[in-house]
Amino acid sequence: MRIFSTDHKVVGLQYAITSLVFLLLGFLLILLVRWQLAWPETSEMLPEFYNQLGAMHGTIMVFLAVVPLAVGGFGNYLVPLMIGAPDMAFPRLNMWSYWLYLCAGIVMLASFFLPGGAASSGWTAYPPLSVFATSGQTAWLSGMFVLIVSSLFGSINLIVTILQLRAPGLTMMKLPFFIWSQLVTSFLLLLAFPPLQAAAVLQLMDRLAGTSFFLPSGLVVSGQALTVSGGGSPILWQHLFWFLAHPEVYVLVLPAFGIVGEVIAASTSKPLWGYRARVYAVLFMGFMSFLVWAHHMFLTGMGSTMSTFFQVTTMIISIPSVVILSSLLLSLHGGSIKFTVPAMFALAFLPMFGIGGLTGLPLGLAASDIPLHDTYYVIGHFHYLVAPGTLFALFAGIYHWFPTVTGRTLNERLGRLHFWGSLVTMNLIFMPMFAQGLAGLNRRLFDGGRQYEAFKGFEFSYELQAWAAVALGLVQLLFIVNLTGTGLRLWKTRAPGDAKSEEFSTDGDPSPSVPRSSWKTRAPGDAKSEEFSTDGDPSPSVPRSPYQVRPDTGVSSATMAFWLFIASEVMLFGALFSSYALLRVSATDWPAVGTMLHNVLGGLNTVLILGVAVFALGAGRTGSSYPRALLTVASVLALLFLAVTGMEYRAALTLGLPPATSTFMALFFSLTGLHALHVIGGIVVNVWATTSDRRKLVARYWVFVAIIWLVMFGGLYLL
Amino acid sequence: MKLNNYVGCLFGGKRHPTSFSAKKTPDVIMVGAIVALVVAAGEVAMACPVCFRVEENATTDGVRAAVLVLIGVTTVVLGAFAKFIVGFAKREGRD
Numbered sequence: 001m002r003i004f005s006t007d008h009k010v011v012g013l014q015y016a017i018t019s020l021v022f023l024l025l026g027f028l029l030i031l032l033v034r035w036q037l038a039w040p041e042t043s044e045m046l047p048e049f050y051n052q053l054g055a056m057h058g059t060i061m062v063f064l065a066v067v068p069l070a071v072g073g074f075g076n077y078l079v080p081l082m083i084g085a086p087d088m089a090f091p092r093l094n095m096w097s098y099w100l101y102l103c104a105g106i107v108m109l110a111s112f113f114l115p116g117g118a119a120s121s122g123w124t125a126y127p128p129l130s131v132f133a134t135s136g137q138t139a140w141l142s143g144m145f146v147l148i149v150s151s152l153f154g155s156i157n158l159i160v161t162i163l164q165l166r167a168p169g170l171t172m173m174k175l176p177f178f179i180w181s182q183l184v185t186s187f188l189l190l191l192a193f194p195p196l197q198a199a200a201v202l203q204l205m206d207r208l209a210g211t212s213f214f215l216p217s218g219l220v221v222s223g224q225a226l227t228v229s230g231g232g233s234p235i236l237w238q239h240l241f242w243f244l245a246h247p248e249v250y251v252l253v254l255p256a257f258g259i260v261g262e263v264i265a266a267s268t269s270k271p272l273w274g275y276r277a278r279v280y281a282v283l284f285m286g287f288m289s290f291l292v293w294a295h296h297m298f299l300t301g302m303g304s305t306m307s308t309f310f311q312v313t314t315m316i317i318s319i320p321s322v323v324i325l326s327s328l329l330l331s332l333h334g335g336s337i338k339f340t341v342p343a344m345f346a347l348a349f350l351p352m353f354g355i356g357g358l359t360g361l362p363l364g365l366a367a368s369d370i371p372l373h374d375t376y377y378v379i380g381h382f383h384y385l386v387a388p389g390t391l392f393a394l395f396a397g398i399y400h401w402f403p404t405v406t407g408r409t410l411n412e413r414l415g416r417l418h419f420w421g422s423l424v425t426m427n428l429i430f431m432p433m434f435a436q437g438l439a440g441l442n443r444r445l446f447d448g449g450r451q452y453e454a455f456k457g458f459e460f461s462y463e464l465q466a467w468a469a470v471a472l473g474l475v476q477l478l479f480i481v482n483l484t485g486t487g488l489r490l491w492k493t494r495a496p497g498d499a500k501s502e503e504f505s506t507d508g509d510p511s512p513s514v515p516r517s518s519w520k521t522r523a524p525g526d527a528k529s530e531e532f533s534t535d536g537d538p539s540p541s542v543p544r545s546p547y548q549v550r551p552d553t554g555v556s557s558a559t560m561a562f563w564l565f566i567a568s569e570v571m572l573f574g575a576l577f578s579s580y581a582l583l584r585v586s587a588t589d590w591p592a593v594g595t596m597l598h599n600v601l602g603g604l605n606t607v608l609i610l611g612v613a614v615f616a617l618g619a620g621r622t623g624s625s626y627p628r629a630l631l632t633v634a635s636v637l638a639l640l641f642l643a644v645t646g647m648e649y650r651a652a653l654t655l656g657l658p659p660a661t662s663t664f665m666a667l668f669f670s671l672t673g674l675h676a677l678h679v680i681g682g683i684v685v686n687v688w689a690t691t692s693d694r695r696k697l698v699a700r701y702w703v704f705v706a707i708i709w710l711v712m713f714g715g716l717y718l719l
Numbered sequence: 720m721k722l723n724n725y726v727g728c729l730f731g732g733k734r735h736p737t738s739f740s741a742k743k744t745p746d747v748i749m750v751g752a753i754v755a756l757v758v759a760a761g762e763v764a765m766a767c768p769v770c771f772r773v774e775e776n777a778t779t780d781g782v783r784a785a786v787l788v789l790i791g792v793t794t795v796v797l798g799a800f801a802k803f804i805v806g807f808a809k810r811e812g813r814d
Binding site for chain 1: 757777778779780781782783784785786787788789790791792793795796797799800801806807808810811
């Protein structure tokens with residue numbers, strides 16, 4: 001097996017193994033935290049290190065462990081198999097996605113060895129604290145930036161693969177629910193991550209270039225007034241962060257639904273019930289998840305209008321979750337349930353996720369959220385969703401598909417011990433958190449609140465949680481032993497044929513979760529020989545090259561990937577324009593038009609970038625006579641655009657107006673700098689555009705770059 | 720049998736001829752009343768307990784503008800996807 005492989009199975013396994021290692025590391029960090037909370041008086045731990053442990057636990061678990069396992073691992077390995085595709089649509093991009101993810105993880109972990117240690121401002125990285133944190137925070141931001149690029153590659157690949165490389169006849173409403181969950185999850189990753197990327201750039205500017213995007217005026221730290229320009233807003237970070245982080249919750253949960261659905265269908269020996277309702281629910285949830293983020297911010301005093309809006313949307317989004325959960329539950333009705341290890345994990349997922357979901361309702365309403373904010377109640381709620389929730393689903397998936405991957409079945413007895421141990425210990429850890437939170441116990445206290453009279457009396461629950469966490473760790477050792485022992489053939493296992501033949505054969509029905517009625521239009525022989533063959537490409541309706549149009553979608557894979565990329569770019573710049581709106585509207589003073597920037601130079605750049613777009617469009621036209629010459633002219637104009645931008649930068653710096661002087665200049669340098677990077681990228685792809693298909697895409701890209709400039713020109717120069 | 724009727728209605732199965740039809744009018748009134756309440760009395764009923772509606776300042780205006788821009792951009796992007804999905808579904812149905 002090659003390490004730098006483009007095979008989707010190898011990449012899937014790489015994702016799975018790496019994310020499981022991160023899962024273990026993240027768990028070990030929080031084990032130290034639980035020990036500190038239980039016995040702070042005997043602990044040598046410094047408060048600064050405690051903060052690092054908390055911040056990195058959250059970051060590793062969410063961004064480096066659970067999501068990569070659920071999407072990168074399960075998605076990469078199973079999606080092409082389930083839809084009858086030979087591989088992912090862009091195998092090389094897939095490989096890059098994994099290696100970038102690994103690099104991001106290493107950068108974040110290595111920050112523990114930096115002077116001052118790792119990031120310590122929580123997994124949410126709230127400013128102003130994060131802006132003044134040690135260099136570990138810079139590593140966190142850089143790692144996050146790379147991780148987002150990796151996620152972008154992965155999500156584009158999954159979407160295009162599902163929509164473009166489905167076997168002929170496998171229409172959307174015949175897709176296994178697992179595929180739907182991966183599809184919607186990929187859309188969430190694609191659109192929700194770019195605003196955090198924008199926020200990471202702005203926070204890096206605050207940390208490295210001295211700007212004040214997130215620093216308000218008059219900030220005093222340790223009794224000393226800061227020498228920063230101010231005028232920024234810490235709330236801006238919260239908006240951009242939660243715009244990602246709330247859909248991220250669904251990124252954690254939706255693949256879990258998909259996996260549990262497959263396992264339940266296999267364990268009950270019948271298709272899942274309510275297929276259409278589940279599909280519509282998952283689509284609705286995907287759309288709505290972008291409209292609820294500010295329910296994490298009721299405490300910021302966003303005003304009653306906004307508060308009302310986000311409370312209503314939050315209540316609405318709970319409906320599709322209930323539909324899916326109910327559908328999974330009702331699927332058990334009438335089935336002959338086999339209580340195998342994966343089935344037990346999948347069945348336990350239902351009530352555990354239910355507890356997590358129901359305890360979330362009070363947090364979606366401002367009146368009850370505000371007293372519970374930042375208490376252990378929130379931790380309990382979230383962990384019920386993700387730990388005995390999503391993680392149980394992932395365990396179910398691992399036990400269920402391990403035979404498909406290795407040809408061997410995991411040891412049943414060790415598996416049962418793993419299940420019961422995890423179920424009991426996780427509940428012992430997380431259930432007391434609701435009581436602690438309802439008593440008002442704050443989640444961030446280094447000594448567990450012992451210094452406060454009101455929080456005394458929790459010693460027993462802390463000790464119980466610590467011992468339960470140790471036991472949970474021991475139980476996971478059984479899982480590791482089971483994985484390695486079975487993988488290395490240290491003991492006898494069930495005949496692989498038993499497990500493989502039924503659950504995951506691509507000959508015929510690829511997934512038991514699809515209603516059998518969906519398949520009755522085809523003769524079984526056809527389905528076997530042609531429809532789901534993974535050997536090559538038997539039908540002209542499946543594109544053979546990235547530029548071949550698939551009849552039912554009406555686009556080629558390359559065009560679809562391009563539009564998905566542009567969608568993520570729109571979200572990136574949309575987040576930056578949103579930042580501009582917040583800083584501009586809330587500013588007490590804003591420079592008058594023409595006082596800081598040269599409107600003539602801005603106007604000249606507008607003409608130049610429009611010229612680039614026009615020449616690129618000419619080159620991309622079908623039947624264009626001199627496409628290479630037109631693209632060369634476009635490149636020259638783009639270079640002139642960069643030169644003019646450079647002149648403006650030089651003029652601003654000469655006049656003593658670097659980014660740190662005001663939020664206006666900070667916005668100017670950040671927005672135009674990011675745009676200039678896109679222009680440089682455009683010049684590079686002009687060289688790559690050697691065929692007419694590529695030139696069409698490049699022309700559209702330049703139109704997008706020109707439109708972005710026009711919006712920026714209006715905001716920075718004219719308004 | 721009874722369970723199947725109810726569940727069938729909820730999950731797109733075949734609807735029982737008599738179930739729910741008699742409740743249609745009260746359902747409409749109920750939904751209408753809830754919508755009217757949310758629209759008319761939402762601000763009072765769900766006033767932010769932090770500021771109790773005394774919140775108008777430049778910062779909240781700024782936040783409101785930022786949220787509107789973010790929601791606007793998201794709506795445009797999601798709308799484009801929805802358009803693609805509808806067109807795609809039509810094409811798939813035709814084929």
